[in-house]
Amino acid sequence: MPEYKTLQTRLIHSGSPRPRVHGAVVTPIFQSANYEQADPESYAAVTYMRLNNTPNHQVLARKIAAIEGTEAATVAASGMAAITAALLSILGQGDHLLVQQTVYGGTRTFLTQDAPRFGITHTDIDPLDADSWEAALVPGTKAIYVEGVSNPLLGVGDLPKIVAFAQDHGLITLIDNTFLSPVLFRPAQIGIDIILHSATKYLNGHSDIVAGVIAGNAAHIEAAVHQLNHLGGSLDSHACFLLERGMKTLSLRVGYQAASAQRVAEALTRHPAIDQVIYPGLPEHPAHKLAVELFDGFGAMVSFRAKDGDVASRFVEAVQIPVHAASLGGVESLVVQPSRSTHLGMPPAERRAAGITDDLVRVSVGIEDTDELIADLLRALDSATSTS
Numbered sequence: 001m002p003e004y005k006t007l008q009t010r011l012i013h014s015g016s017p018r019p020r021v022h023g024a025v026v027t028p029i030f031q032s033a034n035y036e037q038a039d040p041e042s043y044a045a046v047t048y049m050r051l052n053n054t055p056n057h058q059v060l061a062r063k064i065a066a067i068e069g070t071e072a073a074t075v076a077a078s079g080m081a082a083i084t085a086a087l088l089s090i091l092g093q094g095d096h097l098l099v100q101q102t103v104y105g106g107t108r109t110f111l112t113q114d115a116p117r118f119g120i121t122h123t124d125i126d127p128l129d130a131d132s133w134e135a136a137l138v139p140g141t142k143a144i145y146v147e148g149v150s151n152p153l154l155g156v157g158d159l160p161k162i163v164a165f166a167q168d169h170g171l172i173t174l175i176d177n178t179f180l181s182p183v184l185f186r187p188a189q190i191g192i193d194i195i196l197h198s199a200t201k202y203l204n205g206h207s208d209i210v211a212g213v214i215a216g217n218a219a220h221i222e223a224a225v226h227q228l229n230h231l232g233g234s235l236d237s238h239a240c241f242l243l244e245r246g247m248k249t250l251s252l253r254v255g256y257q258a259a260s261a262q263r264v265a266e267a268l269t270r271h272p273a274i275d276q277v278i279y280p281g282l283p284e285h286p287a288h289k290l291a292v293e294l295f296d297g298f299g300a301m302v303s304f305r306a307k308d309g310d311v312a313s314r315f316v317e318a319v320q321i322p323v324h325a326a327s328l329g330g331v332e333s334l335v336v337q338p339s340r341s342t343h344l345g346m347p348p349a350e351r352r353a354a355g356i357t358d359d360l361v362r363v364s365v366g367i368e369d370t371d372e373l374i375a376d377l378l379r380a381l382d383s384a385t386s387t388s
């Protein structure tokens with residue numbers, strides 16, 4: 001395998017089979033569930049679609065490890081398949097996890113509703129308040145789980161301190177880095193052990209598959225793959241093909257989207273219908289300095305608080321370019337009012353306590369023309385206020 005130096009080049013070339021399969025420039029779809037056994041003595045030589053080890057899976061695993069800078073990686077059927085397999089591969093009966101207060105809803109529900117049935121408990125921590133972490137430790141604490149930029153309030157934790165704290169206490173660190181993607185942040189570089197993605201979002205980028213990623217050292221990935229094989233969260237070959245294709249443009253897309261998001265955030269700040277714009281690229285963001293130090297950009301998710309919930313509701317109906325839909329990270333911009341969509345299932349009191357009030361709007365900035373997008377957002381805000 002040739003060595004490629006930069007992320008941009010690795011996204012295109014790393015992991016592709018050499019020699020090429022029949023000379024094919026693009027990895028073909030291997031639509032075969034099972035494979036002739038090469039070495040009858042070794043289970044590792046058994047190739048089977050559920051084991052995520054067909055040629056399509058292997059190309060992705062190598063490409064992802066190359067861009068994350070980790071020894072190994074695997075793909076999974078969804079972000080949640082990656083997250084649950086990774087957690088269950090390191091936690092068992094009696095184990096305890098420290099978790100950033102606001103994490104993706106599916107992750108939170110797994111930790112509150114499912115993990116306790118396996119004897120796994122957790123304590124929420126404020127990822128910016130290092131002095132408070134020690135008190136959350138219990139004898140069974142084994143790992144610490146954070147998100148690079150959290151959903152939907154775009155919080156950023158003090159990641160270098162979290163890594164140092166984990167090393168002091170022998171904890172495994174896990175990060176869900178979906179919102180930033182490896183283009184803007186490669187957590188292995190600061191010593192985070194296990195990196196997770198919903199590849200449904202930026203890695204694929206076209207809102208047409210669900211997929212997940214786990215990256216880390218060889219031992220962690222071997223354990224996670226073992227768990228994933230039992231849970232059955234394999235990625236279909238056709239989805240592998242689409243993910244590989246999507247990843248080739250990751251750096252172009254995310255670079256453009258993040259630059260666009262910065263301008264969107266600045267433009268929204270000036271609109272009278274908005275009380276607060278939340279974006280790590282704005283100096284008033286509580287972790288702006290950390291984000292500048294750690295990341296190569298601030299991502300393409302922008303949240304804001306409108307004057308009230310009705311303005312927020314009218315805004316998401318009034319936009320013409322973004323689609324009013326959940327999920328994120330695709331080429332098309334999306335808007336959502338989290339309290340009435342992604343976080344609707346959360347008990348209202350808990351939701352409000354988490355800061356997910358009705359006035360909150362989350363924008364996933366796509367690759368449309370920035371000026372045209374901003375004009376549409378501002379027009380929608382005008383019309384959302386004029387009718388009130």
Ligand SMILES: *Cc1c(COP(=O)(O)O)cnc(C)c1O
Nearest residue numbers: 078079080104178198200210211
């Ligand atoms: C979407 C998302 C997930 C879940 O991913 P799926 O691919 O939908 O299973 C996990 N974490 C974050 C931050 C997400 O945005």
